[in-house]
Amino acid sequence: MGYIRIERAVCKGCGRCIVACPKDLIEFSDELNERGYQVVTYKGSPEECGGCTLCAVACPDLGIETWNNRGKQTFETTTGLTEKMTHYCPGCTHGVVHRVVGEVLSELGLVGRTIGVAPVGCSVLAYEYFNFDMFEAAHGRAPAVATGAKRARPNTIVFTYQGDGDLASIGGNEILHAANRGEKITVIFINNAIYGMTGGQMAPTTMPGQKTSTSPFGRDTEDTGMPIKVCELLAALQTPAYIARGSAHDSKHTVRLKKMIKTAFQHQAEGRCFSFVEVLSTCPTNWGVSPNEASDWVADAMMDYFPLGIIKEPAKEPKPAGAKA
Amino acid sequence: MTKVLMKGNEALGEAAIRAGCVHFFGYPITPQTEVPEYLVKRLPEVGGVFVQAESEIASINMIYGAAGTGVKCLTSSSSPGISLMAEGLSYIAACELPCVLINIMRAGPGLGGILPAQSDYHQATRGHGHGDYQLIVLAPASVQEAVDLMMLAFDLSERYRNPVMVCADGMIGQMMEPVEFPTEGAGEPMAENEWALTGCEGRERRIVNSLYLSPEDLNEHNKKLKAKYDLIAEKETRHEVYGEHEGADILVVAFGTMARIVKSAIDDLQSEGVKVALFRPITLKPWPYKAGRATMDALAPDAPVLTVEMSMGQMIDDVRLCADGSRRHEFLGEAGGVVPSPEEVAAKIKSLL
Ligand SMILES: Cc1ncc(C[n+]2csc(CCOP(=O)(O)OP(=O)(O)O)c2C)c(N)n1
Numbered sequence: 001m002g003y004i005r006i007e008r009a010v011c012k013g014c015g016r017c018i019v020a021c022p023k024d025l026i027e028f029s030d031e032l033n034e035r036g037y038q039v040v041t042y043k044g045s046p047e048e049c050g051g052c053t054l055c056a057v058a059c060p061d062l063g064i065e066t067w068n069n070r071g072k073q074t075f076e077t078t079t080g081l082t083e084k085m086t087h088y089c090p091g092c093t094h095g096v097v098h099r100v101v102g103e104v105l106s107e108l109g110l111v112g113r114t115i116g117v118a119p120v121g122c123s124v125l126a127y128e129y130f131n132f133d134m135f136e137a138a139h140g141r142a143p144a145v146a147t148g149a150k151r152a153r154p155n156t157i158v159f160t161y162q163g164d165g166d167l168a169s170i171g172g173n174e175i176l177h178a179a180n181r182g183e184k185i186t187v188i189f190i191n192n193a194i195y196g197m198t199g200g201q202m203a204p205t206t207m208p209g210q211k212t213s214t215s216p217f218g219r220d221t222e223d224t225g226m227p228i229k230v231c232e233l234l235a236a237l238q239t240p241a242y243i244a245r246g247s248a249h250d251s252k253h254t255v256r257l258k259k260m261i262k263t264a265f266q267h268q269a270e271g272r273c274f275s276f277v278e279v280l281s282t283c284p285t286n287w288g289v290s291p292n293e294a295s296d297w298v299a300d301a302m303m304d305y306f307p308l309g310i311i312k313e314p315a316k317e318p319k320p321a322g323a324k325a
Numbered sequence: 326m327t328k329v330l331m332k333g334n335e336a337l338g339e340a341a342i343r344a345g346c347v348h349f350f351g352y353p354i355t356p357q358t359e360v361p362e363y364l365v366k367r368l369p370e371v372g373g374v375f376v377q378a379e380s381e382i383a384s385i386n387m388i389y390g391a392a393g394t395g396v397k398c399l400t401s402s403s404s405p406g407i408s409l410m411a412e413g414l415s416y417i418a419a420c421e422l423p424c425v426l427i428n429i430m431r432a433g434p435g436l437g438g439i440l441p442a443q444s445d446y447h448q449a450t451r452g453h454g455h456g457d458y459q460l461i462v463l464a465p466a467s468v469q470e471a472v473d474l475m476m477l478a479f480d481l482s483e484r485y486r487n488p489v490m491v492c493a494d495g496m497i498g499q500m501m502e503p504v505e506f507p508t509e510g511a512g513e514p515m516a517e518n519e520w521a522l523t524g525c526e527g528r529e530r531r532i533v534n535s536l537y538l539s540p541e542d543l544n545e546h547n548k549k550l551k552a553k554y555d556l557i558a559e560k561e562t563r564h565e566v567y568g569e570h571e572g573a574d575i576l577v578v579a580f581g582t583m584a585r586i587v588k589s590a591i592d593d594l595q596s597e598g599v600k601v602a603l604f605r606p607i608t609l610k611p612w613p614y615k616a617g618r619a620t621m622d623a624l625a626p627d628a629p630v631l632t633v634e635m636s637m638g639q640m641i642d643d644v645r646l647c648a649d650g651s652r653r654h655e656f657l658g659e660a661g662g663v664v665p666s667p668e669e670v671a672a673k674i675k676s677l678l
Binding site for chain 2: 111112113114115117124125127131132133134135136137138141144145146147148149150151152153155156157173174176177181
């Protein structure tokens with residue numbers, strides 16, 4: 001029989017795992033943990049859980065590990081991350097994306113060669129969570145910092161992790177030109193349609209009509225323009241690149257997102273091209289909704305405008321001469 | 326070693342390579358453009374890296390990235406470009422990363438003009454980014470000295486883990502003079518160290534960061550930086566005294582190109598029997614206050630101090646701090662690319678005697 005282990009101490013009670021479980025085996029308990037969060041608990045009988053991992057994939061806080069029917073561990077926490085508990089709000093998908101990046105680097109055996117660049121934004125403290133060499137860059141400048149690092153140390157794996165204010169607003173020029181030069185770096189771009197860290201102001205990616213603290217009556221596109229589709233903007237450049245958009249709002253999409261992020265780092269590791277993955281993410285606190293409502297909002301309000309998938313890929317390399325067809 | 330005739334900007338570029346720097350990131354701007362134009366051809370010969378950045382904001386952040394991985398690196402710009410580097414410089418200094426920047430000052434404010442000026446003295450010594458940090462600022466007065474100070478700049482930046490600015494004006498950058506390089510070929514790369522980000526294989530991971538969430542920790546960090554700046558001030562100030570200052574009737578203070586012009590004025594005046602000397606700071610930051618004060622104290626009792634600048638008067642603030650009320654101050658300055666001539670300087674000196 002499969003089972004899951006819930007780490008009570010790190011649970012922030014966001015409830016994402018409850019929705020993720022296809023068999024409805026998780027619920028809120030009556031208990032609060034040491035940090036005052038109402039923790040979740042397994043409610044099914046032991047034989048019901050197959051160890052499918054979807055609850056663990058949904059958890060932003062490394063709070064769940066899973067085992068399958070044969071007693072094999074199907075989900076364990078990655079060595080790509082430190083054990084430090086994140087400061088993110090309950091249900092914020094920054095934690096999910098951190099974990100996916102950590103897993104990918106660890107699975108590709110790249111952790112010891114990686115240099116990450118944290119932005120200014122809610123993920124400014126990413127250097128506390130990623131378990132490898134890290135920079136903390138000025139607001140928006142991460143792609144330039146990454147350029148300097150990668151050019152100086154071409155054998156390292158360099159990536160930036162940036163929010164939508166950081167990348168699409170103040171850092172618009174740096175990302176555009178890093179992509180256009182074809183820097184062999186990877187960029188993880190968190191699109192949560194808002195400025196999280198400064199308390200919920202309008203971002204370049206804020207949806208039309210979306211209320212934020214600086215668009216209190218809803219984003220007026222007459223006055224502020226339309227949300228920027230960064231993937232499509234960068235894909236218009238003629239320089240070869242891998243550009244994809246995924247989502248971390250639920251487990252199914254997070255599994256697909258992980259494939260994109262893996263491909264992105266593989267392109268870099270093989271010295272092929274600039275790689276960029278946008279991630280539709282949640283900000284329950286500043287959107288003023290519950291974590292699971294936030295996930296629904298990504299699916300309902302963001303995904304049509306920001307279509308998921310691989311937006312651009314480098315041309316396939318021609319087979320070496322003499323190779324069999 | 327043989328002398329070669331070189332333009333100041335090109336000599337600066339070559340000196341960086343001789344100092345072991347083979348990583349350049351920069352954005353074009355007059356009157357420093359010969360630095361990148363020289364390096365883009367020269368760096369491939371020594372296996373170096375040249376990136377034309379999209380802006381000075383990007384180039385200084387590329388420097389942050391490259392310096393953070395423990396390589397010697399250089400950027401070059403002129404006044405408006407240095408303004409854009411302000412934020413990045415603050416981060417680099419906060420993270421205690423070594424790097425060198427060349428600033429070939431032009432006339433301001435605003436877009437100003439492309440002719441030589443010293444009106445970014447305040448920017449170089451006090452200005453640029455936010456927070457309690459300092460650069461080391463070196464000011465050459467000839468092409469040879471520009472070469473020597475570039476070599477020193479890389480040395481100081483690595484030793485103190487601090488950004489160093491070589492601050493010249495368009496005149497030094499553009500003029501051709503015979504120069505001698507103290508070494509042959511590309512110099513040594515930066516020594517292995519305990520802080521550079523290179524990938525954590527086989528060691529503890531490292532972080533380059535300037536965020537301190539606890540006020541006590543940030544206070545400590547500031548105190549540590551201050552102690553370093555104090556040490557630099559104690560050990561690394563450099564200056565030149567020209568002419569006989571003991572008992573002189575007037576002391577002129579000037580730096581860079583302006584100091585050269587003052588020297589020829591002094592040569593003329595000395596032949597007329599005028600007792601005048603020049604005090605020339607070579608480190609604009611830290612300013613050689615001690616040596617300056619000793620020089621002033623040796624003058625004739627009522628001798629004034631005349632500061633001459635290619636600006637409306639910026640370094641004079643440091644001259645006043647140096648004199649600390651002990652001397653009468655006079656000033657001569659022109660801006661916008663207009664440079665006081667030796668005759669004008671001589672006339673001003675005479676008028677004060
Ligand atoms: C030069 C500069 N301008 C403004 C700020 C203030 N600031 C900090 S974070 C931030 C917005 C971050 O939003 P985003 O990039 O969307 O990331 P999130 O917090 O949503 O993850 C701003 C404006 C700053 N630190 N530096």
